[in-house]
Amino acid sequence: MSAQAKGLGAGPRSRFNSWLHHHRQSAYESLNKQLLTPISTLLTWLVLGISLALPATVLVALDNIDRLTAGVDRSTQFSLFLQADTEEAAAEDFVADLAQRSDVATATLIPADRALQEFAADTGLSAVVATLDDNPLPHTVVVRPIAMGAAALADLAAVFDRMPEVSQVVLDTRWIKRLISALEFGRRLTYAIGAMMLVGALLALANTIRLEIEARRAEIVVIKLIGASDGFARRPFLYTGLWYGIGGGVIASGLVFGLLWLLAPPVNELLRLYDSDKVLMGLGAIGALQLVLIGGAVGLMSAWQATAVHLRRVEPR
Amino acid sequence: MIEFKRVSKRYESHDALRDISLTIDTGEMAFITGHSGAGKSTLLRLLLLLDRPSSGELSVNQRPTSAIKRRGIAAYRRNFGIVFQDHQLLFDRSVFDNVALPLVIAGFGRRDVNRRARAALDKVGLLDREGANPASLSGGEQQRVGIARAVVARPRILIADEPTGNLDPDLSAEIMELFRAFNRVGVTVLIASHDLALISRMRHRIITLHEGRLIEGEGR
Structure with a gap:
């Protein structure tokens, strides 16, 4: 009796081929x-x-x-307004320290005098500015952080805010977070x-x-x-x-x-x-x-x- | 060998088979007869595991069918060639593809399929119609295609349920001769038929059922 007649069907190889x-x-x-x-x-x-x-x-x-x-994230920058009584030399030291931080790409000082000049030039209010006795603007540091997410940016802003030299940190992260x-x-x-x-x-x-x-x-x-x-x-x-x-x-x-x-x-x-x-x-x-x-x-x-x-x-x- | 041991089948309201004990030897040819409702179909249904006995045991080749689980039924049925009264051909494919179907199911290679399907069609005298649609054939030819399909995979047991039910006497005799030819080469053949005039001329065992009981031909 052949294999097929015993009900075994075809051999395994042929069975696989026919399955395929x-x-x-x-x-x-x-x-x-x-x-x-x-x-x-x-x-x-x-x-x-x-x-x-x-x-x-x-x-x-x-x-x-x-x-x-x-x-948009990459163009994010902080503006740090320093305490009003900070000397320009102290401000320069502070900026140099900031620039050393690993999470900071660049830190640039805008001295109060230049800030006032720019303000006068940008707004066309030089006549008004000339009447001021004192420069009301503080020294400002523009900080560009390295690329980071919105949450890390907010943390960094908090770090800056706690620094004694800094009176105010401006960073609008809320819209990014939203x-x-x-x-x-x-x-x-x-x-x-x-x-x-x-x-x-x-x-x-x-x-x-x-x-x-x-x-x-x-x-x-x-x-x-x-x-x-x-x-x-x-x-x-x-x-x-x-x-x-x-x-x-x-x-x-x-x-x-x-x-x-x-x-x-x-x-x-x-x-x-x-x-x-x-x-x-x-x-x-x-x-x-x-x-x-x-x-x-x-x-x-x-x-x-x-x-x-x-x-x-x-x-x- | 097919062995029914005290097999009963009870449907909800009535006993279709009562206490049937019956042995059909390997290589035997036998007829099952009786009025409609006598239990012929139930007997075949149990044999093909379309239903299970309510009590008793049915063995095929010394293997009790109660041990065959759902997954094993397909392989078990490949032991049988089945001829239906209404031949159950598929009209969406050719005569050749109908006959080749059991071979494809059993997993034969394409060359074997071609060779064996042609050989089976040749045996029933329809090789020249292999490309035809079965719907274009006569009733007798359709039944012969059904027989070719039943024997193509060389089953050990051939079962036919009223295979000549729709055919005239000459064609019926021709079909029965075909079954006899398969039996002569060693296939066990079991045919349910109520055509007593035809089957009594065939000189094979006749198993008669009446209201679910075996009244004649229990055998041995």
């Missing part, structure tokens, strides 16, 4: 089936595509805002909404696959009767889900590109008016690839969900 072959065949046939019904396939792709595209577009926008404010918090909030909100939209799309896809299982009920019953494993019966549907997901990811990438293309001219014009050399940054190839991968994963998960729940129920009766 069935994968290829399932992949090809399920893609082919989708392309043969282009309208309904496109609608299914759009369900996932839109669910992916909206959060992706918002994330790209947030990334752009983040990138623009990174430039912006950073707002961006973080926006990002998290987008993740949350995006996750919900993806779950919705996943359930919609799972339902589509459930309908396909129903439509192929007779076939599933027959192949189970003649000895198909659950895995064999499941395989075409997993590929169906994968193709829906990948198609949805491609649609999503296209939608994001389209939206940004529409937004780019006014945004770039706005940036130019603010003398920025930056332009609106798009999704990029890696972003697009990520969308396709996320789409594929969602599609596969929805197929897994649908087959786990519904394929089991399709049993020969």
Whole structure:
């Protein structure tokens, strides 16, 4: 009696090859089936595509805002107003000490006299300034910190404020902190909404696959009767889900590109008016690839969900 | 060898099989007959693990089927070739692909699939129709495709449920001759049929069921 007649089936190597072959065949046939019904396939792709595209577009926008404010951070500077009775020589020593600090890039002294002259020149109030008996301005130190985050800037401001030579520290960090918090909030909100939209799309896809299982009920019953494993019966549907997901990811990438293309001219014009050399940054190839991968994963998960729940129920009766 | 030991099957309201003890030897050919509702289908359903006995034990090749869990059912069913009354062909693929299906499921390589599927189609005389859609075939031809599919993976046991139910007498005799040919090369053949005139001419064991009981042909 041959090995096959004993019910052992084919040898392991040939079995692996045919397993691979069935994968290829399932992949090809399920893609082919989708392309043969282009309208309904496109609608299914759009369900996932839109669910992916909206959060992706918002994330790209947030990334752009983040990138623009990174430039603002680097131009941050402190103005330290020294105590009114500080001598100019003492002020120079203080500035020299400040410049030694590792968190300070540059420290420049603006002596009170020069500050007054500049004030008179800038404001055109030299006549008024000339009537003053005393110079009301203190010596001022302009400190440029090394690049650091908003929280570190606030800490540094506190350090300066505690120095005995310093009477007042001026640094407007609040708007930066607010912006950073707002961006973080926006990002998290987008993740949350995006996750919900993806779950919705996943359930919609799972339902589509459930309908396909129903439509192929007779076939599933027959192949189970003649000895198909659950895995064999499941395989075409997993590929169906994968193709829906990948198609949805491609649609999503296209939608994001389209939206940004529409937004780019006014945004770039706005940036130019603010003398920025930056332009609106798009999704990029890696972003697009990520969308396709996320789409594929969602599609596969929805197929897994649908087959786990519904394929089991399709049993020969 | 198929062995029913005091097997009963009770559905909610009635006993479909009562205390059946029955042995079918390897290489034997036997018919199961009886009126509709006598328990023929239930017997085959238990054998294919579409249902489990309420009591008693069913063994195939000395292996008790009660030991086969859900995961093992697919591999177990590959021991059988099954012919259905309504042949259960898939009309979304060719005759060849229908016949090749058990081989694909069992994991044969493409070359083996081609060779064996053609050989099976040749045996039932339909090699020239391999590319046709089964829907375009006559009832008798469809049943022969169903038989080719049942034997293509060279199962040890061939089961047929009313295989001639929808065929005229000449075609029925032809189909039965096909089964006999497979039996001659060592396949155990078990056929459920109520066509007494036909099966009594075949000179094989006839197992008769009546209201779930075995009344004739328990064997040995």
